[in-house]
């Protein structure tokens with residue numbers, strides 16, 4: 001069956017055409033050559049991988065709980081409207097929520113692919129163009145793996161409105177740093193926290209591997225955004241930085257709201273108001289919504305957009321406490337987790353092959 005025929009929403013558009021108006025910059029100096037950015041470029045080149053070789057696509061998802069996640073991963077798990085459903089319907093809601101969530105990962109990855117290629121054209125510095133070129137390849141691979149994973153669900157969902165709205169803002173903006181800020185810092189920072197949940201909690205080996213290997217690459221992408229913006233923002237005026245801070249606070253709120261999944265509950269015929277009210281009030285969902293900011297807040301502090309506007313915004317979101325998270329330690333952990341999982345899966349496969 002063609003991929004577009006898997007859509008849960010009949011008649012969903014097959015493409016999205018967004019007019020662009022920005023300046024593309026050639027650099028004849030081939031400068032600057034910042035060692036940390038070039039180091040990241042070297043890592044980007046040497047750490048490429050082939051999804052067909054590295055992942056065993058013969059593995060299947062579970063029929064009832066595709067990613068084999070714990071019950072609490074469904075944000076309305078304890079809501080009365082969900083609890084009242086017969087077991088069979090509960091299973092279906094869980095399956096659809098996982099397909100919806102994986103669809104958003106796929107759409108976010110295509111957004112990252114488009115944004116990384118926009119950065120290659122827009123950014124004035126050659127070292128940043130070099131690195132962004134490796135990210136384009138990484139993001140193509142991420143689109144590839146989430147598409148393959150989603151095909152195994154047999155059902156897909158369109159892009160959620162909050163993600164679409166932020167992507168549209170970022171892509172329509174002609175300033176190169178806004179692409180970084182929206183994509184590398186906000187969308188990717190939040191995605192990393194969401195991927196981590198699947199990597200660490202999914203018992204399904206295919207889903208865990210896809211998320212771990214994608215995270216291994218994403219750690220470099222967020223580092224790229226931080227290194228580039230950290231050099232750039234001190235050069236801006238206070239008014240220009242204020243404007244970025246305002247955008248940042250709004251973008252964070254928008255991205256947090258995307259996890260409310262309002263259109264999904266409506267599609268499944270569940271009472272949207274009750275579902276959203278529940279997931280805002282429930283301790284487990286609220287903790288997850290807060291954890292989503294673990295990586296964004298320290299990255300924002302690091303790039304120097306740390307004025308009163310941003311701090312107040314993060315305080316309102318209840319996430320200011322993450323300001324002192326050691327983001328480099330988290331990134332090292334992402335690399336180690338991918339290596340460990342790969343070694344474990346290779347061992348399991350070798351034992352199974354020896355037993356045949």
Ligand SMILES: [Fe+2]
Pocket residue numbers: 109112138139142214218
């Ligand atoms: Fe990605």
Ligand SMILES: [Fe+2]
Pocket residue numbers: 112139188217218221
């Ligand atoms: Fe990325």
